[in-house]
Amino acid sequence: MRFLVCRWEVGAIEALLSRGAQVVLLIDAWESEHRHLDPEVVGRLERLIRIDSFDAMDELAVLVTGLQEEGLTFDRVVSVCERGQFAAAYLAALLGLGRPTIAQSVQVRDKRAMKAAVRRLGVPTAGFTTVPPGDPAAAARHVERAVGFPAVVKPVAGAGVVSTARVETAAELASWLTENAADGPFMAEQMIAGEEFHVDAVWVAGEPWEFAVSKYLRPRIELDDPGHLNGAIQLPPAREPELHKAVEELHRRVNEALDITDGITHTELFRSPDGSLWFSEIATRPGGGGTTQAFRARGADLREVWAESLVSADRTSQPLPAPPHPYIGWVMLTPHTPGRITSEPSDAEIEAFPYVLDVDRTARVGDTVWTNSLAPGVTLVIGADSEAQFTERVLALEAALVFETASDRTDSDADDAGADDAGIDADGIDSDVETAA
Structure with missing residues (x-):
């Protein structure tokens, strides 16, 4: 199978490549200048193409004509990041593929269109x-x-x-x-008061292959310090059966409203003090932070489950095993001040905490970082026996594993164009990049 993939997201791309998919990857000018692309992963791509902008329809149209002239055909177009959703739908239409549709791309990107669509099916939203x-x-x-x-x-x-x-x-x-x-x-x-959740799922023909409900340690709007309680805990269905049932029912209505039948979704919702659920947003791409990595405690990153659902011949799911702890979740540890990282938590320091199940570094010594909810640092997957113990362990990790920075920057490089995903670095690209005609 050949995939046309919009934007760089290494976990998703590796998941497709490891399952034998042929990947033609599109990156834009910003990514070409600011991202570091792993040369080993780039070397496994069928092609890497640089375009000026994912918003330039004329450039995308010229690109598709050139690919078709070469005789290349594609089974699917996907965007693995937020700012490739419009382009993915436009490219799919030009290539004669049924999905994603342009209407769907608008509804999963423009939050007004999204909320209007789900409201028509009676989904509560602000x-x-x-x-x-x-x-x-x-x-x-x-x-x-x-x-x-x-x-x-x-x-x-x-x-x-x-x-x-x-x-x-x-x-x-x-x-x-x-x-x-x-x-x-x-x-x-x-403003909806209460607890905030994220729901991460992989769907095949309208049914979930994997479906997890996680509660943020703090609502995202309250993350004034992204180095403190920046994470979430998965709530086991056996211990929260009523919540899981209600969330899945709500999610199915959202899927119906937005014509979502297949692929990966990252959804956010609130539970108000009276117990009612309120839909907030949905994205048809892997979630940021540690949302997909947390599944590794059960044997596979959710991006791997998603890739398997796309390439599987019979599309039959194999549920992931139970985690080693009743509760698993993720936490991002990030610098408290912007600047150049001068020291970082060592592997030995992290290994001193036996309940740390997985580590994903997105920033290292020498990197220049910012401080917002998408700031890079280190993402830890951890296990616990209860919600209270999970929070205690997060606080212990925050106290022991500290980044130090030198305040040698005064500009604001982490603007909205660059802060698409956690883990952006600015080392440039180490490989040859084909430029679209």
């Missing part, structure tokens, strides 16, 4: 409105009338909680809009 461009004060008054305060303001097609904020008053919103105008257009939505 009230929202588009933030009018132009005068920030007038825009803030509109938000006050439409959804009230407190409110959450975010880019309509953003990623994570980059350029996202909770605002308490119209004056605060006007000030925020003035400072962040370049990251728009924005939407505003009602």
